[in-house]
Amino acid sequence: MMQERDLQELAELVSDGAPILSLYLNVDPQRRSTEEHKLSLRRLLAQAADQGAAPADITRVERFFDHEYNRQGQGVACFSAQATDFWRGYTLLMPVEDFVFVGLRPYIKPLSDLWDDYDRFGVIMVDREGARVFIYHLGALEDSAGTLGSEVKRHKQGGWASQKLQRYEDQEAKHNLKDAAAWADDYLRKHKVTSVVLSGTEGNLAQFRELLPRSLQDNVVGQINLDMSASPAEVWEHAFQIAREAQRQAESELLEQVVTLAHKGGAGAxxxxxxxxxxxxxxxxxxxxxxxFHAPGHQCANCQAVVVEDLAACPYCGGKLVATADAVNLAVHQAIDAGLKVSALDRSPLLTQVGGIAAVLRY
Structure with missing residues (x-):
């Protein structure tokens, strides 16, 4: 599976002159047959040739699909610059739209979009005896673990002795939940998870929420109720949409704040x-x-600055400006290279209204 270091490597890659071929192909079997995605591949490679891709790069992509691709996943991303012996081919668990681009830097915007759409989130499954945690990233189970406390029983018979025993069992259950809350907080912090879905009965989750540290309480975005023995695939199916909707809502609210700040001359652009x-x-x-959002622009061959204006020379260093078909991709490159968070908003009327791109500023 593609890792964050792979995206970082692509974000930092700059060609000295040889073009880099970037190609994305949707191979989702629910959307198209093998023959259909082969036809799409041929069409994309023809477009790559028209854009000036080197024949060696087209041949390398063809070799990958003919002999190396394992027919798994729902999307494929390829990056080739054979003039410098560079090649990367990734099978993606999530679908991508067909796209091809030839330029001096890899086209990484679709990957950045995937990183945001399928960002890392955790699920804590709770009962009276312990907890299980699943961590998902890019549609795959990234890690899982569990903790188990003392066995707890529910006593149905009446009488003073039974009530006393039940109080003891309830105390044990609370102790188990308290230990599980502390363990889950530590585990999720170590894995840098900031979005969490809880799973369990209403009673158990109400008690468990009260025992969570404030930092973890703030990261809870919703809850479900699945059996503790549910498979990772079943947990993903029920939890992902909750996590994704919460993320979309948070990004929408953030955008409104950014636009307001920008109009007031504050920390927004x-x-x-x-x-x-x-x-x-x-x-x-x-x-x-x-x-x-896509937009043409120019990039300085010397300092790598990007501008959208049609200028005679770089406004920063006076260097030569080279035309690029998509300055937005280069903006994403700069953001990822600097370690910034990049959020992809799909069909946001407000973002379209303000030019397709916005930013929270440090100052």
């Missing part, structure tokens, strides 16, 4: 031109990009 100025200055904290 809207529009590609302003953001391309703020990025190299180190002022951007969080980038928000429309998944469908």
């Amino acid at each position: 809207i529009g590609l031109a302003d953001i391309l100025v703020a990025l190299p200055a180190g002022r951007v904290h969080h980038l928000l990009v429309d998944t469908a």
Whole structure:
């Protein structure tokens, strides 16, 4: 599975002159047959040739699909610059839209979008005896663990002795939940999980929430009720939409705040031109990009600055400006290279209204 270091490597890659071929292919068996995705591949490679891709790069992609691709996953991303012996081919568990791009830097915006859409989240499954935790990233189970306390029984018979025993069992259950809460908090912090879905009965979860540290309580985005023996696939199926909707809501609210700040001259920026100025200055904290937003521009061959204006020379160093078909991709490169959070918003009317891109500024 593709890792964060792979995306970082692509974000940092710059060609000295040889073009880099970036190709994305949807191979979701629910959407198209093998023959259909082969036809789509041929169409994409023809477009790559028209864009100036090197024949060696086209041949390398063909060899990958003919002899190396394992027919798994729902999407494929390939990056080739055979002039410098560079090749990366990734099978993705999530679908991507067909796309091809030839330029001096890999086209990573679709990967950045996937990283946001299928960002890391955790599920804590709780009962009176312990907890199980699943961590998912990019549609796959990334890690899992569990903790088990003392056995707890429910006593149905009446009488004073039974009531006393039941109080003891309830105390044991609370102790188990308290230990599970502390363990889950430590486990999720170590794995840098900031979005959590809880699973369990209403009674158990109500008690468990009270025992959670405030930092973990703030990261809980919803709850479900599954059997403790549920498979990782079943847990994903029920929890993912809750986590995703919570993320979309948070990003929508953040965008509204950014637009308000930008209009008031505060720590917010809207529009590609302003953001391309703020990025190299180190002022951007969080980038928000429309998944469908593309715009041409120019990049300096010397200092790598990106501008959308048609200028005679780089406004920063006077270097030569080279045309690029998508300056938005280069903005995403700069953001990921700087370790910034990049959020992909799909069909946001407000983001479209302010130019397809916005940013939270540091100052």
